[in-house]
Amino acid sequence: MDFSEPSEATQIKRALDDFIEQEVEPLESEHPEFLGEDYQRHIVDDDHYQVPEYRDVVETVRQRSVEAGFYGMDMPEEVGGGGVELLTSAIVTEHLSNRPPGFHSAIMGGAGGPTPILLACTDEQREEYLDPLMDGEITTCFALTEPDHGSDPHYMDATAEKDGDEWVINGEKYWITNGPYADFAMTFARTSGEKGDYGGITCFLVDSDQYEVEKVHRTMGLTPGGQAQLRFDDVRVGEDKVLGEVDDGFGTAMSWIGGGRIKIAASAVGTAQHLLDMAVDYARDRETFGKPIGHRQGVSFQIADLATEIEQVRWLYRYAAWKIQNDERARKEESMAKLRGAELANEAADVAMQVYGGAGFMKDTPIEREYRSARVLRIFEGTDEIQRRTIARELI
Ligand SMILES: Cc1cc2nc3c(=O)[nH]c(=O)nc-3n(C[C@H](O)[C@H](O)[C@H](O)COP(=O)(O)OP(=O)(O)OC[C@H]3O[C@@H](n4cnc5c(N)ncnc54)[C@H](O)[C@@H]3O)c2cc1C
Known part of the structure; x- marks a missing residue:
């Protein structure tokens, strides 16, 4: 058994950090209104559509990512992708999620970007839909x-x-x-x-x-x-x-659903790690009754349990990705990773808010936003119950 990270993943993570620093963070600094406490008010208009200024920033990140070669990196090279394997792309997804909310979600494709379902395109469909999608021209x-x-x-x-x-x-x-x-x-x-x-x-x-x-x-x-x-x-x-x-629409879609579940778990691990790191820093500094709260078991054990859960889910999604990559059936493991990943992100937001106390409930830390956003992970791309149904079906 080899638990070391694929060297390709390490390289891509490093390159992504540089890209974000040089190409994405300046855009974020130019538009604090889309990331601050009132982000919801600034991003959408009265009909709840995202405003053109916000769409422009997303499209700029998309174009820069295409030029830098990150966009559609997990699509095969034959269609203009990076040919990155599932395990590496999941590890990179975890890394991208381990930061506060920002514009980085469009880098690898995000909502509306390239998807392996479209590998079923005919040559004509490829020209009309897949090629421009890979070039970031359409979504x-x-x-x-x-x-x-x-x-x-x-x-x-x-x-x-x-x-x-x-x-x-x-x-x-x-x-x-x-x-x-x-x-x-x-x-x-x-x-x-x-x-x-x-x-x-x-x-x-x-x-x-x-x-x-x-x-x-x-x-x-x-x-x-x-x-x-x-x-x-x-x-x-x-x-x-x-x-x-x-x-055979489901046959076409199924080829993608497993990888999607693994990416959700990976993203949940990244988010949970970010929240854990925030909680650890806060617990070191915040003092009550003359001592840092991290010195109290009531706080430190919450942090220890969360760190343990993060490691469990991290190795579960990596195992599921490794199985798929090695052409083994992984329906059970994909669902287990999605199920536990969704629960983990919610648990992490809850622990971080508890450690921060009142400060976590206020909109000037990202915890409140993460707490609300994590909830949907237990619902979309197959609810908790549907994942348990799949796991049970595979077992029984
Ligand atoms: C933010 C968001 C984004 C989404 N994006 C997309 C998208 O891009 N494309 C798309 O097609 N869909 C999308 N969805 C829809 C999403 O996939 C569905 O919400 C999800 O599949 C659950 O379906 P439902 O909400 O109709 O719940 P229902 O199917 O009505 O289920 C209601 C409840 O009953 C439970 N339940 C249902 N059947 C069983 C059973 N057999 N055993 C035990 N419990 C059961 C469910 O787990 C759930 O708790 C999105 C949803 C959200 C919230």
């Missing part, structure tokens, strides 16, 4: 969830019916990340079979001028203005817009 979104179906998308109501050479798509999609800004949506609709069948669902590439953004959702945490409700009314697309095989 996408993943439109699966519906008002009545989240954990059970194979019961979806959206349909696509064949009419001559065209498919006619009808349906509604909810809470779609990057939905307000995407240039095209990877849209899932039933093309055959019955509600509840895994087969019979097809993924279509639908341009944004063909569907309506009905509403931008308001969320508890995360960057505001990021999720939208999309409506597809008699949207007509040709056969050339089918991604992968007709009736």
Whole structure:
């Protein structure tokens, strides 16, 4: 067994730190309004869309990242990516998350960036969608969830019916990340079979001028203005817009879901480590009853438990990534990592807030923001219960 970090990961982390210092931090200093206590008020307009000034900064980071070669680094080299393997890219994801909220999330792709699902593109689709996506010229979104179906998308109501050479798509999609800004949506609709069948669902590439953004959702945490409700009314697309095989939309998407779960766990570990480090520093300095609070077991044991949990999840996500990289089945481990990672980020925000006391509850530390944002990790990309269901299914 070799627990050392791949040297490629160490090199990329170092290069990323330089890139952030030179290319991202100056932008953050120019726009303190998007990161300060009132960030929510400044980022979105009255209709809850992100304002053009904020979108410009995100797009600038995206372009600089493309030029520096970080964007889409985990996509294969044949499509213009960096060909970085899953374990390395997860370790890099952890590293990127181990810092306060900022503009770094667009560096590796972030919401709407390159995704391995699009490796199913035909040559023509690649030219129209994947190539410009890899160049950071356009963005996408993943439109699966519906008002009545989240954990059970194979019961979806959206349909696509064949009419001559065209498919006619009808349906509604909810809470779609990057939905307000995407240039095209990877849209899932039933093309055959019955509600509840895994087969019979097809993924279509639908341009944004063909569907309506009905509403931008308001969320508890995360960057505001990021999720939208999309409506597809008699949207007509040709056969050339089918991604992968007709009736096998889930087959196309599954190739990506495992890696996505591992990245969420890795990101949770990075966030938790950042919060732990803040708590440790504070516990060293803050004095009550004439001594630093870190000298009290009531505080230091919370910190010790959190540090232990971080190590557990860190090695769990790395093990899951290593298995996938070695072509071993890892459904159970991916779900375990996502489940424990989501719980960890929430636990870390809670411990950090407790150690900081009242200071943690105020908006002038990032703890309050992390506390609100961590909660969604237990819900999206498969809830805690759905991960437990997968783990149990693999076992039983
Ligand atoms: C911020 C955010 C961003 C999102 N981004 C996207 C996106 O980009 N694209 C997209 O398609 N979707 C997106 N989603 C949707 C997300 O994937 C769903 O919210 C998630 O899959 C859960 O579905 P649901 O919310 O409908 O909950 P439901 O499926 O209605 O579940 C409700 C509750 O019941 C539990 N439950 C359900 N079934 C079972 C069961 N069999 N056993 C035990 N418990 C069960 C669930 O765990 C949950 O606690 C996003 C959601 C959020 C909040």
